[in-house]
Amino acid sequence: MQAQAGTTAAIAAAVFKGRADRAAPPTPARPAAASPFDALEQFGTRRAFRRGQEVYAAGDPADRCYRVLSGGVRAVGLDEEGRRHVAEFFLPGDLFGLEAADARHLSAEAVADTVLVWYPRRAVEAMAERHGALGRRLREVALQGLRRAHETMFLLGRKAAGERVAAFLLEMAERAPADPCRADGARVALPMTRADIADHLGLTIETVSRNMARLCRDGTIAATKRGVEIRDRRALRGFGAGTAKH
Amino acid sequence: MQAQAGTTAAIAAAVFKGRADRAAPPTPARPAAASPFDALEQFGTRRAFRRGQEVYAAGDPADRCYRVLSGGVRAVGLDEEGRRHVAEFFLPGDLFGLEAADARHLSAEAVADTVLVWYPRRAVEAMAERHGALGRRLREVALQGLRRAHETMFLLGRKAAGERVAAFLLEMAERAPADPCRADGARVALPMTRADIADHLGLTIETVSRNMARLCRDGTIAATKRGVEIRDRRALRGFGAGTAKH
DNA sequence: CGAGAGCTTGAATGGGCTCAAGATTTGTGG
DNA sequence: CCACAAATCTTGAGCCCATTCAAGCTCTCG
Numbered sequence: 001m002q003a004q005a006g007t008t009a010a011i012a013a014a015v016f017k018g019r020a021d022r023a024a025p026p027t028p029a030r031p032a033a034a035s036p037f038d039a040l041e042q043f044g045t046r047r048a049f050r051r052g053q054e055v056y057a058a059g060d061p062a063d064r065c066y067r068v069l070s071g072g073v074r075a076v077g078l079d080e081e082g083r084r085h086v087a088e089f090f091l092p093g094d095l096f097g098l099e100a101a102d103a104r105h106l107s108a109e110a111v112a113d114t115v116l117v118w119y120p121r122r123a124v125e126a127m128a129e130r131h132g133a134l135g136r137r138l139r140e141v142a143l144q145g146l147r148r149a150h151e152t153m154f155l156l157g158r159k160a161a162g163e164r165v166a167a168f169l170l171e172m173a174e175r176a177p178a179d180p181c182r183a184d185g186a187r188v189a190l191p192m193t194r195a196d197i198a199d200h201l202g203l204t205i206e207t208v209s210r211n212m213a214r215l216c217r218d219g220t221i222a223a224t225k226r227g228v229e230i231r232d233r234r235a236l237r238g239f240g241a242g243t244a245k246h
Numbered sequence: 247m248q249a250q251a252g253t254t255a256a257i258a259a260a261v262f263k264g265r266a267d268r269a270a271p272p273t274p275a276r277p278a279a280a281s282p283f284d285a286l287e288q289f290g291t292r293r294a295f296r297r298g299q300e301v302y303a304a305g306d307p308a309d310r311c312y313r314v315l316s317g318g319v320r321a322v323g324l325d326e327e328g329r330r331h332v333a334e335f336f337l338p339g340d341l342f343g344l345e346a347a348d349a350r351h352l353s354a355e356a357v358a359d360t361v362l363v364w365y366p367r368r369a370v371e372a373m374a375e376r377h378g379a380l381g382r383r384l385r386e387v388a389l390q391g392l393r394r395a396h397e398t399m400f401l402l403g404r405k406a407a408g409e410r411v412a413a414f415l416l417e418m419a420e421r422a423p424a425d426p427c428r429a430d431g432a433r434v435a436l437p438m439t440r441a442d443i444a445d446h447l448g449l450t451i452e453t454v455s456r457n458m459a460r461l462c463r464d465g466t467i468a469a470t471k472r473g474v475e476i477r478d479r480r481a482l483r484g485f486g487a488g489t490a491k492h
Numbered sequence: 493c494g495a496g497a498g499c500t501t502g503a504a505t506g507g508g509c510t511c512a513a514g515a516t517t518t519g520t521g522g
Numbered sequence: 523c524c525a526c527a528a529a530t531c532t533t534g535a536g537c538c539c540a541t542t543c544a545a546g547c548t549c550t551c552g
Binding site: 500501502508509517 | 523524525526527528529530531532533534535536537538539540541542543544545546547548549550551552
């Protein structure tokens with residue numbers, strides 16, 4: 001049912017400090033400096049979700065925000081005709097579910113067995129009002145999200161299929177929390193399905209699969225259990241260059 | 247050099263109250279309620295830009311944010327290979343140029359002769375720290391931007407060319423400040439070039455042109471000076487349905 | 493071990509791109 | 523105000539990449 005407690009706690013400890021200070025020297029025992037989020041922790045509630053389980057649906061009241069402790073979440077948009085788009089993936093450490101409006105405009109689903117903490121929106125907003133630092137940090141989270149969205153928009157609007165797949169793998173490699181075991185950074189976990197990846201990249205599962213296969217044949221990556229190992233970062237960066245439109 | 251002062255002042259007066267209260271009953275003489283932005287106005291500086299002129303470039307220090315008084319602005323991303331993407335258009339009333347980082351990740355250029363106000367970032371952040379309402383409003387602006395970005399991502403990832411063009415026209419019609427003269431809402435100004443539209447929609451200028459032509463032939467829209475007139479909103483909403491992928 | 497979901501691979505199709513040429517609009521200077 | 527050049531926009535023909543359709547394979551887990 002719930003994920004193994006040891007791992008979760010370890011990740012949570014690393015994560016509560018916020019993602020911004022990843023570059024700082026690690027202080028495993030206790031957090032070095034107070035994070036703007038610390039004040040919120042008293043309001044946090046943990047909850048585990050199974051693979052595929054819905055966290056919230058489009059249209060639901062947006063009265064909470066969430067932080068990923070372990071696993072992963074997809075933000076999904078559907079239209080009248082049943083077409084699907086995965087706007088974002090949220091990985092351990094990411095905060096999500098903040099909205100300007102009262103209702104969700106996307107739904108959120110666990111891509112794997114996942115543990116989240118949620119905070120009541122009223123508490124978050126009250127704390128933000130009192131502690132300028134938290135308000136500022138929340139604004140930063142939103143603006144970073146916007147920046148990432150701009151990059152995804154460029155990818156969707158201007159990059160060829162091969163480039164999209166390569167960019168996705170590189171992004172996942174960069175965002176992945178440093179692998180606890182064997183942290184050479186080359187092993188990238190891909191908890192989501194091909195359908196999720198395809199719907200995120202604006203492609204079909206077949207096209208994703210074909211491009212992954214080509215990368216494997218080239219020796220640029222190697223397939224692993226539920227992910228890939230990056231063998232040649234440089235080749236991956238250049239993959240599909242020239243295939244481009246314009 | 248500068249835009250005609252009368253028009254600018256009129257728009258500015260309407261605009262300083264913020265976009266959120268468009269639905270409120272119009273009080274032409276003096277603003278009814280204090281907007282969270284009012285406190286900022288003392289720090290605002292006006293500046294006019296000519297068509298095509300750069301407001302800021304990618305990499306520049308992000309030490310200001312801007313509000314559009316008249317005209318329009320495009321947020322542009324370029325990659326190594328010269329491919330271009332227009333992430334957003336900013337229209338009168340829109341606030342833009344807030345960043346999480348210290349440097350611009352996109353550049354901004356006027357799509358027409360344009361008047362902006364800018365506010366020093368330090369002033370904005372200091373005020374946000376003091377006045378919770380402003381901080382909250384800025385967060386809302388960022389989150390609304392994120393929501394709009396998600397819609398654009400869906401468009402780029404999952405919609406066919408015709409649908410993209412139709413969606414763009416409908417969005418412009420909705421966002422356009424109520425036309426001062428002849429405000430039947432059907433006349434949509436398109437100050438940007440076909441290249442801008444194409445680079446926003448992830449298409450080529452030829453494809454944009456062809457779809458506009460088809461809409462004109464169908465009688466769904468009619469071409470005007472530098473824009474279009476929407477003749478059949480319903481048909482425009484359904485345009486390209488069935489052309490879709492999946 | 494069996495069933496179903498997820499993934500891979502192949503062949504054919506088509507929507508949007510490329511290349512190309514002409515029409516229209518905009519801007520500028522005489 | 524007009525003429526000319528440059529920029530922008532439209533239209534046509536052919537091609538290519540990603541999709542579609544189809545079939546077989548491989549995990550997962552009950």
